[in-house]
Amino acid sequence: MAVSPPQAVPATMTFEEFIAYPHADPHVEWVNGKVVPMSPVTERHADVVGFLSALIRTYAGEKRLGAVYGEPYQMRAAENLPSRSPDIVYVAAANAARVLSGYLNGPADVAIEVVSPESRGRDRGEKYYEYEEGGVGEYWIVDPDRLDARFFQRDAHGAFQPVAVSDDGVYHSKAIDGFWLRVEWLWRIPAPGVLDTLKEIGLVQPTN
Secondary structure, eight states: OOOOOOOOOOSSOOHHHHHHSOOSSOOEEEETTEEEEOOOOOHHHHHHHHHHHHHHHHHHHHTTOEEEEETTOEEEOSTTSOBBOOSEEEEEGGGGGGBOSSEEESOOSEEEEEOOTTTHHHHHTHHHHHHHHHTOSEEEEEETTTTEEEEEEEOTTSOEEEOOOOTTSEEEOSSSTTOEEEGGGGGOSSOOOHHHHHHHHTSSOOOO
16 A cells, blocks of 8 residues: 655645644744744753653642643744744643643743753743743743753733842742742752652651
8 A cells, every 4th residue: 555755844834724734743833934843852951841840730730720731732822923832831720721732822821941052042032022922921941051040020011020049049930829949959960859849849748
């Protein structure tokens, strides 16, 4: 039986076509009507994403605060913006109606990008301004190669404002009620255990 060769990805397509198209590689974004492939990630990148995703998902899930989604799940923050695929997306329970089967129809409450060398300019440039314009509540940019984490929260005027960590190296999220993060956790190799960090945060009570 003859097998049809895979179809070439059209040079341009609408957002609706992009969401419905059977991409051979799901690690893509839709920008200016074109399908843009994302670069492969390193082991370090995957380790940080896995740790943060598990930590926030467990915390938010236990407290019934919201849900966590990961790349390649698409986020289209606004109709006039590209469809991006952040490494981690947190959506509060109050905004669960934005979560569709193929993409997030609206801004995330928290969008997290873990930087790779190829994406550094895009994560700090294009995506910063797109996420701000689209209404994302918090944007975290985590660069494990440079041991640098930057956190931005939306102000009353809709603009991102940088939020400094405390003197003891802790970042307090505004969008995830009660959640805080010790930044040095992000740089540990291997990543710390999720249970241990949840004990420190206070979600899990230590056993005697």
